[in-house]
Amino acid sequence: MPGITLVGLGPGDPAALSQAARDALANGQVFLRTRHHPVVIQQAAPAGRPAFEDLLDSDTPLATVIERWIDTLLDAARTDAVVYAVPGNPLVGDATVRVLLQRAEEAAVPVNTIPASTVVDAATAALPPSALALGVQVLDTLDLALAAEHAPFGGGEAALSPLQPLLLTNPGPARVMAAACETLARLYPDSTTLLVLNHTPTGELHSVETALGSLADATGDMLAIYLAPVSPLESARHATGLQRIVARLRAPGGCPWDREQTHQSLMRAGIEEAYEVLEAIERDDAAALREELGDLLLQVYLHAQIAEEAGEFTLEDVIGDLSAKLVRRHPHVFGEAHAADASDVLQRWDEIKRAERAERGVDEAAHPLGQIPAALPALMRAQTVLRRAVRAGLLPFDPDMLQSRWRALAAGEEPVSAETLGDALLATALLAAEAGLDAEQALRERTLALEAAIRGHTAATPDDLY
Structure with missing residues (x-):
């Protein structure tokens, strides 16, 4: 049949x-x-x-x-x-x-x-009694190899946690083992020792200890590979490990400084860490960027831990809300919608945001600009306001008025005051928005270039910069 x-x-x-x-x-x-x-x-x-x-x-x-x-x-x-x-x-x-x-x-x-x-049955008999006491994750070695092959777009495909025992089935051949080792190396420390379970021609099992770095070269008729759980203090290369560390810092008997922090006390640190990320990007320093992203990520984990202690929300709530938002606002990726280019994506993004606000009972007409963080730098906030106002057809003046005032101020035809200077800066922000440029970043880059020229020359001139 x-x-x-x-x-x-x-x-x-x-x-x-x-x-x-x-x-x-x-x-x-x-x-x-x-x-x-x-x-x-x-x-x-x-x-x-x-x-x-x-x-x-x-x-x-x-x-x-x-x-x-x-x-x-x-x-x-x-x-x-x-x-x-x-x-x-x-x-x-x-x-x-x-x-x-x-x-x-x-x-x-x-x-x-x-x-x-199952292979788990055989492993239970071959491993120490405590090896699987915490439960065990059972994955095909092929799954880890697939995750490695899909890099750099395979993040999260290997659904495993190094904090729990792992049993890999179907090890080999060499190509699969080499790729699987790449995935394991992302989550486990180099010092990790594994147990390779080999079967003999008669079906008996024997285990051999192997270093993670040597696993790709392992030989023999392998049935399975066992990896013991890793302590987050030993190697927290996993989001849950970091979550445990932050929780321990905040717990009774933890770090006095961390336990004193509040959402409010961490505000300045969040801003500073964000700017340090920007600085690492500007220097094109990958090592510094790796470190600064970690510092910024710590702020997220700290705020989530503080919120959980107050009964407000958890880290899982943050991740869940963000994941749902990304899927919901990208129907051209996760649904049946089509987006021809980036402008279509932005238009659809705005439409979805408006629909979300309507579902929450927010009066769209009362908030034509949406939510704009008050702590944004002034030039960045100006460009955001102008860009959204132009897109919504709500600009309360003729854009040429700003440009005219900017030219008059530059020509000395108007006195420099807070009002005229503010209009000139608004004109600059509007010009940047129309050109698709970031006014804040443009000013930052030119200022850094000027600063470098000044620091590099005792008597700097405009020619040193331009």
């Missing part, structure tokens, strides 16, 4: 293979996840069977390799009884099965499962 039967091969002991699995391997059109498994070697005549790992020798992207493999299985299953033999239990920790189940449902191809003991 056409369709697919997923056969669990178990952790490796051929004697533990069920009779149903033996019958399926003997009678169906067999496809293998790997040839390097004791049951496959003894029961499934691996030399003549197609195997997923055979497709991994090329430079084809891994996601494409998986899709082509699933296409092969589904095409065969439309006319024949297909058996897909997978280490362990096929429904636990296998990335190819996950994709296959989704695609099979879409294609209306029936799928049956013959279960077996």
